[in-house]
Structure formats: C-alpha cells, structure tokens
Amino acid sequence: MARWKLRLEYDGRPFVGWQRQENGPSVQQVLEDAFAHFSGETVRLYAAGRTDAGVHALAQTVHVDLAKAVTAETVRDAVNHHSRPWPVVVLRAETVPDSFHARLSAVGRRYVYRIVNRRAPLTLDQGRAWHIRSPLNANAMHLAAQALVGQHDFTSFRASHCQARSPIKTLDRLDVRRRGDEIEIAAAARSFLHHQIRNMVGTLARVGTGTWDINAVRRILDARDRSAAGATAPADGLYFAAAVYPDEPVEIAEMNTRGVRPTPETWPGDHRRHGPESPCHP
Amino acid sequence: MARWKLRLEYDGRPFVGWQRQENGPSVQQVLEDAFAHFSGETVRLYAAGRTDAGVHALAQTVHVDLAKAVTAETVRDAVNHHSRPWPVVVLRAETVPDSFHARLSAVGRRYVYRIVNRRAPLTLDQGRAWHIRSPLNANAMHLAAQALVGQHDFTSFRASHCQARSPIKTLDRLDVRRRGDEIEIAAAARSFLHHQIRNMVGTLARVGTGTWDINAVRRILDARDRSAAGATAPADGLYFAAAVYPDEPVEIAEMNTRGVRPTPETWPGDHRRHGPESPCHP
Numbered sequence: 001m002a003r004w005k006l007r008l009e010y011d012g013r014p015f016v017g018w019q020r021q022e023n024g025p026s027v028q029q030v031l032e033d034a035f036a037h038f039s040g041e042t043v044r045l046y047a048a049g050r051t052d053a054g055v056h057a058l059a060q061t062v063h064v065d066l067a068k069a070v071t072a073e074t075v076r077d078a079v080n081h082h083s084r085p086w087p088v089v090v091l092r093a094e095t096v097p098d099s100f101h102a103r104l105s106a107v108g109r110r111y112v113y114r115i116v117n118r119r120a121p122l123t124l125d126q127g128r129a130w131h132i133r134s135p136l137n138a139n140a141m142h143l144a145a146q147a148l149v150g151q152h153d154f155t156s157f158r159a160s161h162c163q164a165r166s167p168i169k170t171l172d173r174l175d176v177r178r179r180g181d182e183i184e185i186a187a188a189a190r191s192f193l194h195h196q197i198r199n200m201v202g203t204l205a206r207v208g209t210g211t212w213d214i215n216a217v218r219r220i221l222d223a224r225d226r227s228a229a230g231a232t233a234p235a236d237g238l239y240f241a242a243a244v245y246p247d248e249p250v251e252i253a254e255m256n257t258r259g260v261r262p263t264p265e266t267w268p269g270d271h272r273r274h275g276p277e278s279p280c281h282p
Numbered sequence: 283m284a285r286w287k288l289r290l291e292y293d294g295r296p297f298v299g300w301q302r303q304e305n306g307p308s309v310q311q312v313l314e315d316a317f318a319h320f321s322g323e324t325v326r327l328y329a330a331g332r333t334d335a336g337v338h339a340l341a342q343t344v345h346v347d348l349a350k351a352v353t354a355e356t357v358r359d360a361v362n363h364h365s366r367p368w369p370v371v372v373l374r375a376e377t378v379p380d381s382f383h384a385r386l387s388a389v390g391r392r393y394v395y396r397i398v399n400r401r402a403p404l405t406l407d408q409g410r411a412w413h414i415r416s417p418l419n420a421n422a423m424h425l426a427a428q429a430l431v432g433q434h435d436f437t438s439f440r441a442s443h444c445q446a447r448s449p450i451k452t453l454d455r456l457d458v459r460r461r462g463d464e465i466e467i468a469a470a471a472r473s474f475l476h477h478q479i480r481n482m483v484g485t486l487a488r489v490g491t492g493t494w495d496i497n498a499v500r501r502i503l504d505a506r507d508r509s510a511a512g513a514t515a516p517a518d519g520l521y522f523a524a525a526v527y528p529d530e531p532v533e534i535a536e537m538n539t540r541g542v543r544p545t546p547e548t549w550p551g552d553h554r555r556h557g558p559e560s561p562c563h564p
Contacts, residue, residue, distance in 0.1 A: 011405045080402055089402035120362055120371035123293045124338060
C-alpha cells in the first residue's frame with residue numbers, strides 16, 4: 001500500500017463541488033470512480049481544499065492510498081483516461097510518506113478570484129470570472145482589503161452553515177490588482193471559513209463601486225454579523241491555486257490575465273504554521 | 283447614415299466562422315441579426331479578419347453603416363443584448379469617417395496561437411488551446427520560425443482552397459515563447475493566406491518535438507508545396523488579437539498566460555503599409 005499525492009486541475013462548472021453529494025457529480029466521485037476502474041480498488045480521496053459547486057482548481061492537492069504497484073506516470077495517465085469526459089485531470093502524481101495528509105498537513109492555502117470589469121458580457125470567460133458592469137476602483141478595493149489581513153473574528157464573512165468551531169482566522173494576504181479590464185484578488189491563509197473569500201470579495205466589490213467607503217470593511221469586521229457584509233460573490237471567479245506544505249517550495253498557480261497558469265514561484269510571506277484545516281471551505 | 287467601427291470579442295466554438303454560411307451560425311449572422319432587431323435595418327458587417335470555424339477573437343475590428351441616430355453606448359449595449367446567448371460581444375463602438383473600411387483600411391493583423399504542452403488533458407482550456415502531449419522545445423520552434431519572417435512565397439503554408447491571387451506575403455513577426463506548460467506563438471503581418479498561421483504552427487510543432495530540425499522550415503518554404511509542411515494546427519488555439527490601422531495606436535490583446543486579455547500596448551516592428559487584405563484568412 002502506497003500513499004500518493006496528486007496535483008489536480010479542474011473546471012468547476014459541471015460539478016456540485018469537491019465533495020461527494022447526493023444531488024450531482026462531484027470531483028471526488030469522478031476521481032474515486034476513475035481509480036476503481038483503473039485499479040479495482042475502492043479508494044477515498046482527501047483534498048487540501050474542499051471547493052464548492054462551480055469553484056475551479058488550478059492546483060488542488062489530494063492524497064489517496066493505493067495497493068496496486070504502479071508508476072507515477074501510470075497513475076496520472078490511467079486516472080485521466082478513466083475520468084473522461086469530466087473536466088478534471090491529474091497533473092502530477094508522486095508517492096509520499098504515510099504521514100502526509102493533503103488536508104491535515106497543509107499549512108497554507110492560496111486562492112485567486114477573477115473579476116472582469118466592463119460593460120460587455122463575457123464570452124471566452126463565461127463561468128470563469130465574475131462579470132461586474134459598474135466601474136470598480138481596484139486601488140480602493142486593495143486598501144480596504146488590508147483591514148482584513150491578520151488575525152480576526154471573521155463572523156461577518158462566514159457562511160451561516162459554516163461548521164468551523166471558531167470564526168477566528170489569520171488572513172496572510174489579500175491583494176487586489178487591476179490588469180486592463182480584469183481585477184485579480186489573491187488570498188492566502190492557513191485556512192478559510194466557508195464562503196470567506198467569496199464574502200470578502202462581495203464586500204470589496206461594493207467598495208470598488210463606491211457604495212461603501214474603504215473604512216466600511218473595518219466596521220463590517222467589527223460588527224461580527226454576516227448581514228453587515230456584502231453578498232457572496234459567485235463561484236465562477238474562484239480558483240484554488242495552491243496548497244502549502246512544510247519544507248516544500250510553493251508552486252503558485254498565478255493568474256496573470258484572463259486565464260490562469262501555474263508557474264513555479266515562491267509566494268512571499270509564506271507562514272509555516274501547522275495544524276489541521278477547519279472543516280470549512282471558502 | 284453613420285459608419286461605426288466596432289471592436290468584438292468572441293468564443294469561436296459554436297460558430298462556423300466569421301462569414302455567413304448555409305451550414306450553421308456565423309458571427310456575422312448573429313451580429314447582423316442583432317442589428318436588425320435593435321435598429322430595424324438590414325446591415326452588412328465587414329471584418330478585418332474573417333476567422334474560420336472555432337477560431338476566437340480577442341479584438342476583432344468590424345464596421346457597419348447605420349441610419350438610426352444613437353450613442354456609442356447604445357450601439358454596444360443593444361447589440362450585446364440582442365446577440366444573446368451567443369458568445370460574441372461588442373467591446374467598444376465609435377463613429378468613423380466613411381473612408382474607413384475594417385478590412386480594406388487595415389495595414390496589419392495580429393494573431394496569437396496557444397499550445398498547452400503537458401501529458402494531462404485540458405480542463406479549463408478545452409477548445410481554447412491546442413493540447414500537445416509530447417515535450418516541445420520552444421526555443422527550437424522560435425529559431426525555426428525566424429526563417430518564415432520576411433517576404434516569402436508561402437505556398438507550402440497555404441490552404442489548397444485559398445483564393446488569394448498571390449502566395450507572396452510578408453510576415454513581420456513570428457515569436458514563440460514558453461511560459462510554464464504553455465507555449466504562445468505571436469504572429470503579425472499585413473495579411474495572411476488562408477490557414478497560413480495554423481499551417482506554420484503545425485510545422486513548428488514538428489520542430490518542437492524534434493521530428494524535424496530547425497532548418498526544415500527553410501526547406502519546406504523553398505519547396506512551395508503544401509504537402510511538404512506539417513498538418514494544419516487545430517482552430518482551438520487561434521485568436522484574432524488586433525487589426526492595425528494607419529495613425530492609430532495598436533491595442534494588442536496579448537496572451538500572458540493560459541488565457542488572454544487585451545492590454546493597450548504598441549507592438550514593436552509595426553509596419554504601416556497600406557492596401558487591401560487578400561481574400562484569405564489564416
């Protein structure tokens with residue numbers, strides 16, 4: 001029996017999310033079925049980030065235990081063969097010590113959120129970005145976002161059904177930048193509360209349009225009340241970009257444009273704290 | 283009657299191409315129908331680049347004559363409303379002198395071609411890039427491409443049904459560069475022969491895999507025989523990025539990553555030659 005660490009990419013559109021559910025196809029189910037076809041084993045996959053319906057992944061990390069003795073190339077190619085035509089693939093497979101756990105060993109998670117800010121509807125980016133027609137001030141959004149960085153009680157940005165024991169999280173980074181008509185938001189933390197990123201983005205969008213001023217974010221945070229914050233931003237724009245493990249270089253799937261590409265790069269400000277992720281997902 | 287210049291973006295997947303055809307929906311037909319709904323006029327659109335089936339546009343330029351007196355914002359928003367749910371939009375509309383002709387006035391055209399070079403199939407990029415599993419040497423491809431830059435008889439890279447009077451074209455630029463697992467090819471010329479870019483890319487891919495050496499491209503060019511060159515690369519990876527007009531800054535839709543975004547920028551080596559495009563499209 002060997003433990004395998006897999007790096008995944010997927011288009012979240014056809015899925016009910018990472019986790020198996022009764023009401024539709026999940027990334028987990030498609031991959032577990034692919035493993036069953038390939039190795040004959042009933043396996044269970046564990047993911048660093050349990051993404052919601054419609055959320056994409058550029059570099060999701062999962063692990064799985066496999067009895068069949070195979071090469072890394074075989075695992076990658078066989079799973080990719082059997083998961084067709086679902087838009088989820090194994091980019092890389094490697095064996096890891098049994099002590100590795102994709103979720104529990106992760107000490108950091110990075111997401112990117114894409115907004116296309118223009119009057120015209122989306123064409124190539126349909127389902128892959130949040131379309132906002134009103135002009136957004138990305139500088140104001142970035143300044144406002146800095147009030148969220150650090151350790152805070154994120155109750156105002158937490159989904160009502162979030163099961164985390166504590167609403168206190170430490171946000172390492174929340175950067176907003178504009179490139180042409182696209183606005184990219186990069187978020188890094190050890191872990192996030194359910195819908196935290198989409199709720200933060202929904203709030204920052206209201207700052208961007210000028211509906212709320214920059215200081216509103218601090219007031220919303222202090223209110224510790226979900227109804228004080230902006231609406232949850234759509235899943236379309238959210239991408240799981242990287243999971244961080246101790247003593248490993250981080251390969252960031254950075255969004256440079258209206259699309260996304262993983263490039264090996266160490267993201268500055270990487271904190272190496274340990275401990276399990278809360279039972280929530282952004 | 284006013285002449286309008288429009289900048290379009292579209293996802294080429296559902297279309298038979300730019301031009302009206304009997305066998306399916308074209309970008310031209312969807313937009314001409316949208317104009318008819320909005321203004322009640324029967325209009326004809328002229329495009330800088332008549333893209334083939336499946337070819338995308340980041341910044342296609344077209345012109346149309348309209349009797350109805352309207353603002354630029356109305357033209358943009360009304361056409362975008364009536365062209366739904368087709369993935370084609372007007373990004374910008376502006377009135378131009380009657381002497382302007384989207385095709386005949388254009389003195390340059392820029393395309394980008396995207397290859398994703400990895401073992402795993404595409405997910406987010408399905409239909410938006412050419413997937414090549416064998417490792418490609420992008421440096422070799424770039425060096426080989428330089429043999430095509432300049433004025434040449436491009437018979438070897440011309441579709442058999444191309445109707446251009448002459449196979450002689452001047453290629454201003456053909457740059458190949460790798461970013462992670464993506465290879466981007468940027469092509470610039472006053473005009474191209476039918477399938478010229480896709481045939482050049484198909485040939486460069488064989489250089490990239492090592493099947494052909496760098497000097498093969500020169501020999502293929504000299505052969506003046508379509509069968510000497512590589513297969514036509516799929517439409518999926520091709521994007522019309524810009525049309526160039528005299529005395530106008532060029533706004534290049536540059537592909538920085540696994541996706542594309544128009545950024546205002548003047549592309550170096552811009553040649554300001556005049557004259558109509560040949561009746562072909564790359």
